[in-house]
Amino acid sequence: MKSPFILGLCVAAFTLAEARAGELSLLVKSAKGEPVADAVVSLTPLDAPVPPPAATTPAVIAQQDQEYTTYVTVVQAGSKVVFPNKDTVQHHVYSLSKAKKFELPLYNPGQAESIVFDVSGVVTLGCNIHDWMLAYLIVVPTPYFAKTDGLGTAHVTAPAGRYKLELWHPRQSTAIAGEIVLDDGPPTTREFTLALKPDRRIRRGPDSKSGGYR
Numbered sequence: 001m002k003s004p005f006i007l008g009l010c011v012a013a014f015t016l017a018e019a020r021a022g023e024l025s026l027l028v029k030s031a032k033g034e035p036v037a038d039a040v041v042s043l044t045p046l047d048a049p050v051p052p053p054a055a056t057t058p059a060v061i062a063q064q065d066q067e068y069t070t071y072v073t074v075v076q077a078g079s080k081v082v083f084p085n086k087d088t089v090q091h092h093v094y095s096l097s098k099a100k101k102f103e104l105p106l107y108n109p110g111q112a113e114s115i116v117f118d119v120s121g122v123v124t125l126g127c128n129i130h131d132w133m134l135a136y137l138i139v140v141p142t143p144y145f146a147k148t149d150g151l152g153t154a155h156v157t158a159p160a161g162r163y164k165l166e167l168w169h170p171r172q173s174t175a176i177a178g179e180i181v182l183d184d185g186p187p188t189t190r191e192f193t194l195a196l197k198p199d200r201r202i203r204r205g206p207d208s209k210s211g212g213y214r
């Protein structure tokens with residue numbers, strides 16, 4: 001039987017480990033000072049092993065109303081992504097990106113295909129039938145990542161330590177990289193201003209019969 005002393009030590013060690021979580025609080029703005037959504041930040045440990053992907057529910061990028069439901073999706077390398085067709089028409093999903101070249105030949109409404117993405121990088125998704133359909137899957141080497149919301153903010157919780165920070169956005173030609181240290185104190189804050197290129201997405205006309213994004 002374990003002595004209460006040993007048990008007490010274990011509990012203390014566990015509590016200490018639990019408390020040593022750091023947090024990054026990120027704000028991304030455009031050159032005009034407007035909040036930037038869909039910026040992806042990832043933190044890759046520099047002094048600690050990178051945990052493998054958790055066995056969570058796979059990410060989903062659906063086709064609905066002739067659009068991809070999610071413009072920017074982030075997963076850790078080694079994760080599965082499901083591509084359900086929730087539409088009333090067929091779609092043909094493909095990517096010519098170096099991180100993953102693939103195609104899911106024409107499939108019907110109600111069907112779902114899935115793919116494992118094991119190489120880090122940007123995977124640009126298109127559809128052979130609907131030229132305007134465009135989405136990005138960002139495959140990162142770490143489980144510590146987030147995507148900015150409409151306010152341009154994102155939060156990443158990770159164990160205290162030193163990280164390589166990478167920031168990517170669809171309208172930014174190269175990713176920003178840097179180093180950051182998280183400790184167990186108040187969140188570490190970072191603010192980035194991006195010089196964004198024009199939005200490549202084709203917008204849908206007012207009649208809504210024409211193709212494009214809403």
Ligand SMILES: [Cu+2]
Pocket residue numbers: 063066090091092127128129130133
């Ligand atoms: Cu399509």
